[in-house]
Amino acid sequence: MVKLLPRLRRFAAGLARDRVDGDDLVQLTVERALTSRAQWQEGTRLDSWMYRIMRNIWIDEGRSRTRRAQTFIGEEAGLAIGRDGGQEAVAELGTIGRAMQQLPDEQREAVMLVLVEGYKYAEAADIVGCPVGTLTSRLGRGREALMAMLGEAA
Amino acid sequence: MTQDPDTLRAYVDGELDEVTASRLAKAAEVDPELAARIAAETRLRDILSAHFDPVLAEQVPQRLVLPIETSRKVVSLQDRRPLRSIVPTRMVRWAVPAMAAALALTVFLPGSGGPTETRDGLIFAANDLAEALDTQLVADRVAGNDTRILLSFADKEGTLCRAFARTDLSGIACMDDTGWHLRIQQGGVDIRPGDYRQASSVDNAIMASAQEMAVGPAFDAEQERLARAQSWRPR
Numbered sequence: 001m002v003k004l005l006p007r008l009r010r011f012a013a014g015l016a017r018d019r020v021d022g023d024d025l026v027q028l029t030v031e032r033a034l035t036s037r038a039q040w041q042e043g044t045r046l047d048s049w050m051y052r053i054m055r056n057i058w059i060d061e062g063r064s065r066t067r068r069a070q071t072f073i074g075e076e077a078g079l080a081i082g083r084d085g086g087q088e089a090v091a092e093l094g095t096i097g098r099a100m101q102q103l104p105d106e107q108r109e110a111v112m113l114v115l116v117e118g119y120k121y122a123e124a125a126d127i128v129g130c131p132v133g134t135l136t137s138r139l140g141r142g143r144e145a146l147m148a149m150l151g152e153a154a
Numbered sequence: 155m156t157q158d159p160d161t162l163r164a165y166v167d168g169e170l171d172e173v174t175a176s177r178l179a180k181a182a183e184v185d186p187e188l189a190a191r192i193a194a195e196t197r198l199r200d201i202l203s204a205h206f207d208p209v210l211a212e213q214v215p216q217r218l219v220l221p222i223e224t225s226r227k228v229v230s231l232q233d234r235r236p237l238r239s240i241v242p243t244r245m246v247r248w249a250v251p252a253m254a255a256a257l258a259l260t261v262f263l264p265g266s267g268g269p270t271e272t273r274d275g276l277i278f279a280a281n282d283l284a285e286a287l288d289t290q291l292v293a294d295r296v297a298g299n300d301t302r303i304l305l306s307f308a309d310k311e312g313t314l315c316r317a318f319a320r321t322d323l324s325g326i327a328c329m330d331d332t333g334w335h336l337r338i339q340q341g342g343v344d345i346r347p348g349d350y351r352q353a354s355s356v357d358n359a360i361m362a363s364a365q366e367m368a369v370g371p372a373f374d375a376e377q378e379r380l381a382r383a384q385s386w387r388p389r
Binding site: 001010014031096140144147 | 160169195201207209210211214217218221222223
């Protein structure tokens with residue numbers, strides 16, 4: 001499980017609003033995995049199981065998080081690339097991070113799982129708990145939105 | 155040749171069967187527009203990887219590693235019945251809530267007036283920490299005490315050891331010839347009631363260490379009083 005931590009942190013960095021929230025998410029994931037480890041079936045992939053736990057915790061916390069994120073990453077903050085104090089968390093995200101934050105949660109997790117974490121469509125759909133077709137259409141919309149936002153950078 | 159975007163992305167993602175994939179690759183050789191679309195999709199993948207992959211090279215914070223390593227130790231020591239049967243109930247009753255809250259990730263430096271001092275390269279309890287280890291019992295939970303004693307036990311040499319928690323450091327100290335030697339040092343804990351989950355890595359780590367070190371169960375109140383009366387020297 002320790003070996004998985006770097007990858008879990010990368011996934012969390014993509015899901016969460018900032019890196020501190022990301023590590024909180026990893027910590028919750030680890031704790032839940034440890035307390036429910038009896039539910040993990042020997043022979044199945046530990047990484048997929050833990051990604052699923054993380055993703056579920058993240059979704060559970062979704063509503064309050066979305067509210068916070070919207071007040072935080074409003075129009076001004078979204079444009080505040082410069083360092084006007086107190087905006088470090090946003091500035092740190094950079095262009096890519098901000099573009100990712102604009103994506104709906106379901107598209108963001110699909111993008112992270114397939115394009116960053118390298119899961120196959122079927123594996124990613126299994127983690128999310130949706131049909132493969134649903135996953136690929138979320139992924140497609142996410143990609144289109146990212147390309148449109150990143151424009152010349154992409 | 156027009157290609158629907160989904161097929162094109164599936165190609166970039168390596169999800170197409172070989173026949174379809176090679177057909178698409180051939181088509182791209184003679185179709186600059188198709189090649190450009192493939193390149194754009196590939197670039198997006200590369201950009202995202204370049205943005206997120208550096209996380210993999212970072213050092214993982216201790217607060218994430220410790221719970222895993224601790225639970226591994228606890229599991230492997232499950233057959234150590236005596237201590238297990240006493241310690242968890244004790245912890246649940248007061249130590250866990252008492253130790254709840256944020257982990258102070260400060261590195262503690264021994265110095266004059268502080269709770270530790272260094273002698274012959276070893277770190278010993280000093281000042282108010284030494285006094286608390288000398289005098290306080292687990293049952294003493296006086297409000298305003300800076301040190302909480304979590305439990306007392308004897309190790310395999312018969313040396314008496316005590317686990318403690320404070321806001322500046324926590325750990326396990328054992329009485330040797332010259333005083334309370336700090337065998338285990340962990341970060342401090344906020345001993346006010348508060349956020350539960352953040353403290354768990356510290357108290358888990360200390361409890362796991364105590365389980366490894368202890369022979370027999372943790373002391374009860376009577377054994378503690380007796381040990382204090384004998385200045386924490388082995389009988």
